[in-house]
Amino acid sequence: MASIDTSGGGFVREAVRNRRILGVALIAAIGGFLFGYDTGVIGGALLFMKKDLGLKTSGQQEMTVAILLLGAVAGAAISGWLADKISRRRTKMISGTVYVIGAFACAFSQSYWQILASRFWLGLAVGTASFVAPMYIAELVPPRIRGGVVSFNQLMITTGILVAYIVDWGFAGFSNNWRWMFGVAAVPGAVLAIGMYFMPFSPRWLVDQGREDDAREVLEKYRLQEDDVEEELAEIKDVAEKEFSLRELLGKGVRRMLVVGVALAIFQQIVGINTVIYYAPTILKFAGQQNTGALTQSVFIGCTNVFFTIVAILLLDKLGRRFFLIAGTSTLTVALVGLGIFFASPGVQHTVGWLALACLLTYIAGFAIGLGPVFWLMISEIFPIQMRGPAMAVCTMFNWGLNFAISYTFLTLTGVITKQGTFWLYAAFAVCAVIFFVTLVPETKDRSLEQIQSDLGADADAALTREREPETARV
Numbered sequence: 001m002a003s004i005d006t007s008g009g010g011f012v013r014e015a016v017r018n019r020r021i022l023g024v025a026l027i028a029a030i031g032g033f034l035f036g037y038d039t040g041v042i043g044g045a046l047l048f049m050k051k052d053l054g055l056k057t058s059g060q061q062e063m064t065v066a067i068l069l070l071g072a073v074a075g076a077a078i079s080g081w082l083a084d085k086i087s088r089r090r091t092k093m094i095s096g097t098v099y100v101i102g103a104f105a106c107a108f109s110q111s112y113w114q115i116l117a118s119r120f121w122l123g124l125a126v127g128t129a130s131f132v133a134p135m136y137i138a139e140l141v142p143p144r145i146r147g148g149v150v151s152f153n154q155l156m157i158t159t160g161i162l163v164a165y166i167v168d169w170g171f172a173g174f175s176n177n178w179r180w181m182f183g184v185a186a187v188p189g190a191v192l193a194i195g196m197y198f199m200p201f202s203p204r205w206l207v208d209q210g211r212e213d214d215a216r217e218v219l220e221k222y223r224l225q226e227d228d229v230e231e232e233l234a235e236i237k238d239v240a241e242k243e244f245s246l247r248e249l250l251g252k253g254v255r256r257m258l259v260v261g262v263a264l265a266i267f268q269q270i271v272g273i274n275t276v277i278y279y280a281p282t283i284l285k286f287a288g289q290q291n292t293g294a295l296t297q298s299v300f301i302g303c304t305n306v307f308f309t310i311v312a313i314l315l316l317d318k319l320g321r322r323f324f325l326i327a328g329t330s331t332l333t334v335a336l337v338g339l340g341i342f343f344a345s346p347g348v349q350h351t352v353g354w355l356a357l358a359c360l361l362t363y364i365a366g367f368a369i370g371l372g373p374v375f376w377l378m379i380s381e382i383f384p385i386q387m388r389g390p391a392m393a394v395c396t397m398f399n400w401g402l403n404f405a406i407s408y409t410f411l412t413l414t415g416v417i418t419k420q421g422t423f424w425l426y427a428a429f430a431v432c433a434v435i436f437f438v439t440l441v442p443e444t445k446d447r448s449l450e451q452i453q454s455d456l457g458a459d460a461d462a463a464l465t466r467e468r469e470p471e472t473a474r475v
């Protein structure tokens with residue numbers, strides 16, 4: 001299997017040469033964009049909806065933020081099954097429709113219970129988008145740009161978060177503003193649902209359904225002249241004929257890959273990224289800002305996130321995944337310690353009032369060059385192609401589950417172990433993450449998927465070889 005070009009440059013070059021693929025990438029971008037928007041918008045909306053919906057306790061506010069994440073766990077689980085059953089394309093059309101309904105339901109909510117139900121519903125679409133968008137695209141685009149597209153998806157997640165912050169800031173002065181903050185998401189949701197109607201089915205799904213001729217047609221349309229469609233089709237057929245059972249998925253051979261994938265999923269969340277993404281305005285208010293100032297500064301955080309994600313996309317293939325994981329996570333650890341110091345000493349708050357914002361910006365830069373893109377990229381690289389779908393679903397569910405646990409407990413935790421204690425706890429998790437990356441995460445840069453698999457476990461390779469033997473005998 002050829003090694004995959006994961007460079008942003010490769011993706012841009014290919015997109016210029018192959019406009020149809022550009023169209024597909026843009027649709028994927030809408031899925032990632034909505035993932036970012038719908039998770040990011042709550043930070044600003046919460047400041048205003050508290051009064052209208054009577055969210056008095058921090059528990060109610062936390063649940064309003066976190067219920068979407070429970071919906072996302074369910075969405076990721078259901079969409080894995082749905083994408084196989086009714087196709088990736090139709091699943092994405094449904095998720096676009098769910099987004100539209102969810103946006104209106106949130107915008108028109110009149111009570112705590114209504115906003116909870118609406119945000120859970122929205123979460124179903126977010127969980128689906130986080131999982132089915134990369135899966136659909138990975139199955140449709142040529143392998144040489146698959147990595148670039150995966151990272152491009154993270155760029156769109158961060159863009160969605162930034163747009164959410166800008167929308168929050170833009171609507172801050174309007175009455176009923178939080179309703180608009182949620183409502184405008186109906187537009188990209190509709191574009192996703194309608195756009196997917198014009199997109200092709202995934203060639204792999206078509207082969208699975210026994211529709212080989214249709215798959216050939218899609219490949220011929222979405223490949224360049226020099227690409228060998230018949231060879232690719234034969235490879236897809238090879239893969240489609242081999243299914244990994246749940247027993248094999250949990251078996252010894254792939255255990256180490258799962259440990260790395262699931263650990264990355266957990267660490268991505270327990271360093272506290274989404275306390276910053278969802279509660280940035282609240283944290284800045286803790287640090288003494290007013291509503292509008294806090295929202296303006298959140299926009300800086302969003303811009304930093306986008307900027308450093310671009311840096312990562314451009315340099316990941318030069319400097320390697322490990323370098324960014326270790327350097328990025330070490331950087332965010334320092335920032336977390338700094339935030340703790342800020343909240344621990346009133347003297348520091350008076351003399352260096354800007355320290356909280358500086359620490360938040362440093363934190364987000366460290367995340368954006370490391371755990372942000374590298375988690376999603378690595379889980380698409382470390383699993384054998386035959387089990388990539390279910391294995392990615394497992395990692396995705398862990399990611400959303402931990403996202404829920406951390407966001408749900410943040411405000412309560414700041415009350416129980418203090419603000420500084422909370423940030424220092426995340427710093428301790430980040431130190432564990434760095435130790436794990438240094439000792440157990442392999443470098444996947446410049447390696448073929450088979451090399452990566454054999455690095456992660458000889459048993460996994462043996463399992464794959466066993467699967468392949470009858471295949472070779474048939475040929």
Ligand code: BGC
Pocket residue numbers: 039154157158161268273274277305371372373376399403
């Ligand atoms: C994470 C999200 C996070 C976002 C921030 C993504 O990779 O999965 O939980 O909100 O990055 O940029």
